[in-house]
Amino acid sequence: MSNPYIPFPSEILEVIQHTAKEYTFRMKYVGEVKPGQFFEVSMPKYGEAPISVSGIGPDYVDLTIRKVGRVTGEVFEHYAGQSLLLRGPYGNGFDIALYEHGEVVVVAGGTGVSPVRGVISALAETSDAGDKHVIVGFRSPDDMLFRADLKDWAEKLDLILTVDGAPEDYTGNIGLVTKYIPDLPLRDPATAQAVVVGPPPMMRFSVQGLLQKGFKEENIWVSQERKMCCGLGKCGHCRIGMNYVCLDGPVFNYTQSKDMLD
Amino acid sequence: MGYVLKKEAFDQVIRELGKTYRIYAPVVKTGEGRFTDVDVVRYDFVGSAEEIELDKKSDYAFKELLTPLSETLFYFTENAVKEADKDPREALVFLRSCDLHAVKRLDQIYLANGREQDPFYKRVRDQLHFVLIGCAGSFDNCFCVDMGTNRSESGYVFSVDRSGEDYFCDVKEDAFRALFAAEGAEADVTPRYVTENPVHVSVPETVPVSIYKHELWDEYTARCINCGRCNFVCPTCTCYTMQDVFYTDNGRVGERRRVGASCMVDGYTNVAGGGQYRRTNGERMRFKVLHKIHDFRKRFGYDMCVGCGRCDDVCPEYISFSACINKVEKAVREEAADHE
Numbered sequence: 001m002s003n004p005y006i007p008f009p010s011e012i013l014e015v016i017q018h019t020a021k022e023y024t025f026r027m028k029y030v031g032e033v034k035p036g037q038f039f040e041v042s043m044p045k046y047g048e049a050p051i052s053v054s055g056i057g058p059d060y061v062d063l064t065i066r067k068v069g070r071v072t073g074e075v076f077e078h079y080a081g082q083s084l085l086l087r088g089p090y091g092n093g094f095d096i097a098l099y100e101h102g103e104v105v106v107v108a109g110g111t112g113v114s115p116v117r118g119v120i121s122a123l124a125e126t127s128d129a130g131d132k133h134v135i136v137g138f139r140s141p142d143d144m145l146f147r148a149d150l151k152d153w154a155e156k157l158d159l160i161l162t163v164d165g166a167p168e169d170y171t172g173n174i175g176l177v178t179k180y181i182p183d184l185p186l187r188d189p190a191t192a193q194a195v196v197v198g199p200p201p202m203m204r205f206s207v208q209g210l211l212q213k214g215f216k217e218e219n220i221w222v223s224q225e226r227k228m229c230c231g232l233g234k235c236g237h238c239r240i241g242m243n244y245v246c247l248d249g250p251v252f253n254y255t256q257s258k259d260m261l262d
Numbered sequence: 263m264g265y266v267l268k269k270e271a272f273d274q275v276i277r278e279l280g281k282t283y284r285i286y287a288p289v290v291k292t293g294e295g296r297f298t299d300v301d302v303v304r305y306d307f308v309g310s311a312e313e314i315e316l317d318k319k320s321d322y323a324f325k326e327l328l329t330p331l332s333e334t335l336f337y338f339t340e341n342a343v344k345e346a347d348k349d350p351r352e353a354l355v356f357l358r359s360c361d362l363h364a365v366k367r368l369d370q371i372y373l374a375n376g377r378e379q380d381p382f383y384k385r386v387r388d389q390l391h392f393v394l395i396g397c398a399g400s401f402d403n404c405f406c407v408d409m410g411t412n413r414s415e416s417g418y419v420f421s422v423d424r425s426g427e428d429y430f431c432d433v434k435e436d437a438f439r440a441l442f443a444a445e446g447a448e449a450d451v452t453p454r455y456v457t458e459n460p461v462h463v464s465v466p467e468t469v470p471v472s473i474y475k476h477e478l479w480d481e482y483t484a485r486c487i488n489c490g491r492c493n494f495v496c497p498t499c500t501c502y503t504m505q506d507v508f509y510t511d512n513g514r515v516g517e518r519r520r521v522g523a524s525c526m527v528d529g530y531t532n533v534a535g536g537g538q539y540r541r542t543n544g545e546r547m548r549f550k551v552l553h554k555i556h557d558f559r560k561r562f563g564y565d566m567c568v569g570c571g572r573c574d575d576v577c578p579e580y581i582s583f584s585a586c587i588n589k590v591e592k593a594v595r596e597e598a599a600d601h602e
Contacts, residue, residue, distance in 0.1 A: 069534025233376030
């Protein structure tokens with residue numbers, strides 16, 4: 001029997017620095033992967049951390065890692081010219097086909113942009129990209145991720161880029177992502193799809209805003225983040241009610257997630 | 263087919279079986295309990311019938327053989343990964359009906375939740391055979407009858423009920439018959455089982471989300487000290503945390519373990535960066551209790567709790583799980599009445 005707990009080595013093809021604490025590691029990987037899925041990055045001696053797929057190519061996946069914990073801190077110390085050990089991909093991921101046609105709103109905050117980056121990039125290439133509205137928020141201008149993508153998305157779809165706070169000379173949008181939801185130029189919110197990913201309070205208030213705007217609960221999709229030790233439905237840490245975030249999520253329809261109380 | 267054996271004959275059977283199998287059974291550990299001069303009944307490997315405790319409820323469950331508190335999964339040596347060795351011998355596990363029902367719950371999580379079977383669990387599970395210890399009566403805090411786990415009619419190779427100097431065994435597995443036939447006399451044997459517990463629970467059919475914020479949980483925020491003992495004695499608790507250990511003399515060599523985790527203890531939900539999802543002990547109690555009597559059933563069709571009552575036996579704050587089930591049921595009933 002093959003052992004799903006044993007990680008495989010994956011070559012680091014490229015390292016892209018976004019901020020002082022956030023880098024994207026382009027990892028060699030050939031296989032089926034969907035945006036919203038995740039890998040367990042394994043650092044012997046330090047442990048494992050679930051990391052969302054932030055980009056997918058023919059022979060690679062991007063993992064955008066924030067130096068915030070024991071495992072990720074170690075990844076930053078010892079990656080040069082090396083490989084990382086991975087397990088995965090795990091989770092359900094986003095069903096991009098749902099968002100191809102019609103009006104779509106994506107609300108993403110901070111590292112929450114990682115799991116939806118693939119979704120937004122796909123939206124940018126659709127024939128009705130003008131109907132795709134993307135609100136992306138970061139804490140400050142220095143915390144922005146995927147700057148090249150942001151520029152590309154701004155040209156192709158309706159991108160609202162905002163920061164929570166900025167120095168006085170900053171000319172861009174300042175304000176929480178929720179501020180921009182009421183004024184989204186939607187023709188028919190009742191049929192539009194929405195994707196919301198970010199810190200729990202941001203998701204809660206963004207969904208509230210979308211519902212007030214006239215979105216139907218069944219058209220709203222969120223992605224959850226929890227502690228996970230296995231990714232296989234065994235360790236129990238990510239369970240919420242009858243659902244396991246690692247198996248049944250991390251992407252949930254709002255009709256389901258609204259009753260998922262920790 | 264059943265057999266009645268005298269004490270010496272039963273011991274002979276155990277010794278004979280010990281040549282082929284590891285025998286894992288409840289054992290009285292004298293003076294090893296939580297307080298000075300207090301005994302504890304834990305599981306251990308035995309070589310004779312005398313060592314097996316057939317009269318008391320074990321304080322800890324058999325599950326430590328399947329899901330040890332600390333289990334090395336594999337070793338890292340520079341760039342190589344090697345799976346930890348296992349004892350290749352088959353094992354006989356002595357347990358009561360509630361615990362035999364618990365095996366099904368452990369299997370459900372480790373073998374049937376998600377796409378993949380847990381290989382570390384499976385390799386041990388495949389070696390296990392169960393011996394049913396009959397129950398002459400209910401122990402303190404047991405509520406197996408209401409949980410429907412008081413009786414087991416299959417899933418064991420043989421059973422054992424002691425009455426005075428006689429051992430009554432219902433032998434299910436053909437391969438074991440000759441051994442018993444050689445040592446004892448044939449008889450009609452049905453394992454004893456409990457038909458009435460002093461403790462009763464009413465498990466609510468469904469628990470509405472409104473109960474999650476109900477004030478009934480506040481009591482546990484005040485009383486519970488989140489020690490996690492309830493999880494570690496529970497025969498159906500399966501959660502674990504990964505833990506890497508590296509050798510101080512050589513930092514390139516180490517091992518990855520999994521260790522028992524408790525949803526009551528701090529850190530269970532902590533994510534990098536400081537996020538935590540259930541802070542109060544009341545919320546943690548709710549997470550645990552509803553898993554045992556509701557959430558697991560919604561996913562798999564039957565309740566996780568088997569009513570062994572060990573959590574009540576062990577709690578240093580005298581918190582009763584069965585009383586909590588009844589409080590939830592009452593709250594659900596009251597809310598339903600309010601809506602009418």
